[in-house]
Amino acid sequence: MSAAGYLRYGRHLVGFATRVGAGWLRATVRGRRSTFDAWRYVPDLLENLGPGFVKMGQLASTRRDLLGERPRAALRRLRDDCRPLPAEHVRRNVERVRPDPPTEPVLPLGFGSIAGVYLARFPDEPLAVKVRRPTVSDRLRFDADNARRAARAVAILPPARHLPVREMVDFLATAAEMQVDLGREGRNLIELRRTLAHLPVRLPRARPELSEGDRLVMEYLPAFAAADGPIRDGTTSAIRLLEAVFTMIFRSGFVHLDMHSGNFAWDPDGTLNIVDAGFAVQLSDRTRRQFSEFFIGLSFGNGRRSADSVLRSAVTLPESLDREAFTAEISHLIHAHRRLPARDFRVGAFTAELFAIQRRHGVFISSEFAAPVLALLTIEEQVRDWAPDLDFQVVAQAIILASIALIPCGPE
Template sequence: MRSTGDASKYPNWCHATIRATYVLSVIGAVILVAVARLSLAGFRTNVSYWEWLGRLITYVFCRLGGAFTKVGQVASTRYDVLPAPLLKQMQIIQDHVPPFGSGIARSIIANAFNRPIESVFQYFDDTPIASGTVAQIHYAIGHDGQELAVKVRRPGIEELFRIDAYLLRKLAAIAAAMPFYRSAPVIETASEIGDLLHGQTDFTTEARWQRLFRDSLARIPGLIVPRTVDDLCSGEVLTMEFLPGLHRLDDVSLPSTARRHAMLTTLRAIYVLIFREGLIHCDLHPGNIYLVICGDPVLLDFGFCGQMKERERRLFSEFFLCIAMNDSERAAKIVLEMAVAPPSPIFDEQAFRREIKEVVHEASGKRARNFLIGDFVLKLFGVQRRWSLRASSGFSQPLLSLLVFEGILRGLYPDLDFQREALPFVLADEYEQETEPLAAPCSNL
C-alpha cells in the first residue's frame, strides 16, 4: 500500500538527544514495572494483565505527548499485532492540547504565503475553533467573501514528530531482538507508523489526499468532503471551505433517523473508497465524522490515508465476496497470497488453510445482526500470528478501517448489515458493472 510519505530518519541530534533521554527514562520505568508485575504472575499473561498494561501505556503515551499520542491512536487499532484486551484500554487516548497563541498562528500564515495576513484573509478569528497535537483550526473570511476554515500547523511539531519517529524505529529494532517479539512485525509496524506521522505534519500531502477523496466520493449524494482552497494551502497551512452548524456524530440532540442515515451513507462511502478506488481513510473515529442538521455526513482530517495497489484492491474485494458467498477455500488462498512475512520453518500450509477456512465459514454462516467485523478480524489475525505470518498493509488496513468504524456503528446503528451493504460494491468490481445510484439523503428524512 502506498503510504502518505517517508519521514526523515535524521533529526536534529541535539533535540533528539534531549527527547530520547526523556522518552527512554519514561519507557524504561514502564518496562521495569511491567516486567515486575509479570514476574509476580509467574510470567503468565491473562486478560487482567493486558488490561492493566493497556491502561499504563495509555497514561504514558499521553504523558509523552508529541508523536506518541498519535502512535497510541494508531497502535490502538492494530489487532493484527497486539492483544485485544490491551488495545481496548488504549482506545481512550485523546488528542486535545491547549492552543498556541494567535500571534504565532498569524506569523505562520504570513510566512507560509510571504505576505501579511491581512492580504491573505479579509478577516481572521484569533480564537481557534479546535486544537490538537498537530494543528489548530481558525475561522476566517477570504477576500472574495467566502467563509473558510484554516488549519495551522503547531510550531515545532514536524521536528518533534521526526525525532519521535526516529526513536520509535530504534526502540522497534531493540524490541525485535527480544525473544517475545521476534515473530512480530515490530520494525515494519514502526516504519509504517513513522510514514503516517510524516503525513500528519505535511499539509501539502494532506490537501492532496483531501482532493482525491472528494473527487472519489463525488458520486455519493449527501456525502460531504470540504473543498480545499488550493492557493491558500502550504506545508504549514491547509485552508478549506467552512461548514457551519456541524454536529458530532454522537450528538444525542440530532434525530435518530439523521444519525442512522449518516451511518449508512458513510459506510457506503467507505465501500466505494475501498472496493472501487482502493483508498483507505485510516482515522475514521467520531472526531473526524460530523453531521449537518439534515443528517448528511462530513468527513474530515485526511492526514492518515493510504492507497492500495491494484492487485491488493482486487484481492481484497474478492476476499470480501468469498466471505459473503462462503467460499472459504478461495478466501484461505487469498490470505496466504497477501501475506508479506515469510512462513516459519515449522509452517504447515494445510493446517493454516484449515484454520482460515473455519474462520471464514463461521463468519459466512452468521446472521447479519450476529456478524461482527471485530470478532472476525481478531480470529483472522489470531491465526496469522500463530503461524508467524503478517498480512500486507493493503490487506490489514482496510479491515482495520472497517473495524474502527464498526465500533461507532454498533452504538448508533446496531442492525446495519455489513455484508449486505458490501455486496453491490464487490459484485460490481467482480463483474465490472455499475451499482444503482444512492437516493438523495436529506429528501427522504
C-alpha cells in the first residue's frame, strides 16, 4: 500500500491545487475574486485522501477556535453527507439481511467516513443497515500509520518534548482503526445502551444475528431523518449531551469518541439519539479514578487534590520533582478555571496549559487521558452554542460523586 498510497496522496493534492487554481482564475476573470472560496474544494480533497482525513475534517468542523465560519460550513458536510457507496456493493449486502425482500426501495440515511447507512423496510419492522465502504480497512490503516509517523516527527520538536504525543496518537489511531470492525461496533452499541439506560438517551439495538462482515444491522432511529438542531431549549439539550458524555467517562469509562453532530439527533420528546459507536475506548479503572479526582479538584477549587491526581496518574516522575512548586502551578490553573460558564472555558487551552505545567516538571501521564479530552473537545462548541451560561463542571460533579465510589480499587 505504501508507495501506491503516497502516489495517491500526491495525485489528489495535485488535482486539488489544479481545481483551486482554475476556480480562482475563473473568479478573477469574472471579477468575483472576493467571493472565491478555496474551502469549497477541501471536503472533496479529504474524501479523496482517505477516511482518516475525513475524521480530522469532521473534528475540525466542530472547532470554532481553529477555523472561521466558512471553513466550518464547508467541512460540516463530512459529518453525514460523504460520498455514496457503489450501488452493487450495497445491493449485495442489503439482499442478505433477511430471506424476504424489503417492501419498499432501500433508502440511504447518511454517509460517513467508514460506511453508508440504509433504511430497509421489511413487512414487520424497519431496519437500519450499515454497510462498510469496500476499501476502507486498508485506507484507514494507511492513514493511521501516517498519523503515527507524523506524531513521531512532531514528538522531537521542543514544544512536544516530554509530552506523550506518540503514545496519545497511537492510542487514538488504534481506536480509529478498530472502527472498521462492524461486529465490534455492534458490541459497543450493546455496552453503551447498558451504560446509558437510566438516561433519556437512545442507541439503536444491534441485531448481531442479521449482521456479518461488511454490514451491521440495527434498529432504525427515525430521529435522524428529522431536521437538525435541539428540540427543546438549548440548556436542556446541552445538559443531556453532557450527561451522556460524562456518564460514559466517569461511570463506565467506556467512551464514544465520535460525538459530533452527525452522530446524534433528537426525538420530539427530547430523547437524545446516538449512533456510530465504532470509535470508542475502554478506560482503565486507574485512569477513570484519577480523571474523576482531577475533575473534583477542579470543580470544588481544590488544586492540591487535582495536582495529587496528576502525580498519581503519572507513568514516570523525575527524582528531582519539586512537589510543592508543581502543586502551586496546578492550583493556580485550577483557580483560574474553576466553575466557569461554557462561554469562558476552553477545553483545548486548559489542556494545553495543564500539559505545559507537566512538561516543565517532567511529569508524564498515561496516553489514555487523550480519550476523555477528545470526547470533550468534540462536544464543547455545541454546548457553548446551546448554553453559553452553563457551568458544565456542575453537571459533571453529580455524575462523578455518584460513580466514584463504585470504581474498583487497584494498584496505583
